[in-house]
Amino acid sequence: MKVVVGTRGSKLALTQTEWVVNQLRGCNPEVEFEIKIIKTKGDLIQNVPLDKIGDKGLFVKEIEQQLLDGEIDLAIHSMKDMPSEVCPGLAFTYTPVREDARDVLVLKHPIKSLEELPQGATIGTGSKRRKYQLLNARPDLNIVPIRGNIDTRISKIETENLDGVVLAAAGIKRIGREEEIGYYIPVEIVLPAPAQGALAIEIRENDEKIYDLIRPIEDRLSQMQIEAERAFLDGVEGSCHLPIGAYAELEEERMKLTCLLGDEEGVKMVKEILYRACTTVEEARNLGYEAAKVILEKLQA
Numbered sequence: 001m002k003v004v005v006g007t008r009g010s011k012l013a014l015t016q017t018e019w020v021v022n023q024l025r026g027c028n029p030e031v032e033f034e035i036k037i038i039k040t041k042g043d044l045i046q047n048v049p050l051d052k053i054g055d056k057g058l059f060v061k062e063i064e065q066q067l068l069d070g071e072i073d074l075a076i077h078s079m080k081d082m083p084s085e086v087c088p089g090l091a092f093t094y095t096p097v098r099e100d101a102r103d104v105l106v107l108k109h110p111i112k113s114l115e116e117l118p119q120g121a122t123i124g125t126g127s128k129r130r131k132y133q134l135l136n137a138r139p140d141l142n143i144v145p146i147r148g149n150i151d152t153r154i155s156k157i158e159t160e161n162l163d164g165v166v167l168a169a170a171g172i173k174r175i176g177r178e179e180e181i182g183y184y185i186p187v188e189i190v191l192p193a194p195a196q197g198a199l200a201i202e203i204r205e206n207d208e209k210i211y212d213l214i215r216p217i218e219d220r221l222s223q224m225q226i227e228a229e230r231a232f233l234d235g236v237e238g239s240c241h242l243p244i245g246a247y248a249e250l251e252e253e254r255m256k257l258t259c260l261l262g263d264e265e266g267v268k269m270v271k272e273i274l275y276r277a278c279t280t281v282e283e284a285r286n287l288g289y290e291a292a293k294v295i296l297e298k299l300q301a
């Protein structure tokens with residue numbers, strides 16, 4: 001049996017695809033896996049801020065089309081880049097173990113707490129979620145928009161003379177630049193994006209053969225976290241134009257779900273923490289939808 005795995009060609013996409021494929025090979029030694037690189041619209045439009053393009057699934061459409069057409073058999077994405085509605089005819093399979101969910105600062109000079117950043121420091125990020133939460137903690141910061149892949153964004157510290165940039169720990173660790181992390185931002189200060197650090201393995205719906213290949217690499221805890229966080233995203237009908245965050249933690253059989261939603265200008269932002277008994281993915285998902293209802297009511301109040 002031969003299985004073709006589709007991915008974008010960025011360093012991060014390739015590294016995480018190789019990571020998944022190596023594990024799949026270990027569990028399925030009789031199967032031949034081949035990696036196929038696919039260019040997406042998001043890869044071609046380089047210098048426009050993402051919130052000006054406003055196209056959900058900008059980095060995934062072409063890959064999903066090839067999945068539907070049978071050109072590839074499974075696709076690996078960063079789960080946080082996936083729209084909350086799954087493409088008709090396709091499905092996500094099991095979630096492998098999640099990387100560090102936190103956001104981090106890559107800085108000219110490492111720090112031990114946010115207070116150590118110089119007054120009025122210039123920090124690059126294109127994300128409203130990161131911007132408004134950082135400004136809540138440090139209103140004096142000068143937040144400037146940046147775009148590009150991880151290497152490009154880090155290089156802008158030098159080329160655009162920034163004090164630092166905000167990135168996901170997961171991406172930096174995966175591409176092997178972990179030593180350059182200057183500060184791990186606690187989730188209490190900047191709540192991560194729903195499913196940040198988690199991978200999505202997408203297949204044709206009802207493709208049982210492929211499901212079975214992936215089952216051995218499922219991580220149950222990650223799966224429950226992702227179900228809750230993405231249910232919240234779906235429940236608020238979130239887009240990348242709004243500050244949205246969600247982070248689920250499981251302690252014993254209890255889930256703590258922290259959620260954040262704000263308006264486009266970050267004038268109003270609401271954060272909620274819900275605790276519920278939780279032992280199944282259904283309960284995790286229900287908690288996410290419940291949190292969405294609670295937070296929408298508070299935001300509109």
Ligand SMILES: NCc1[nH]cc(CCC(=O)O)c1CC(=O)O
Pocket residue numbers: 078079080081150166167168169170171172195196197198199
């Ligand atoms: N938005 C792009 C993107 N998609 C996934 C990651 C990082 C890895 C992850 O969260 O899984 C990144 C870069 C970043 O936000 O720093």
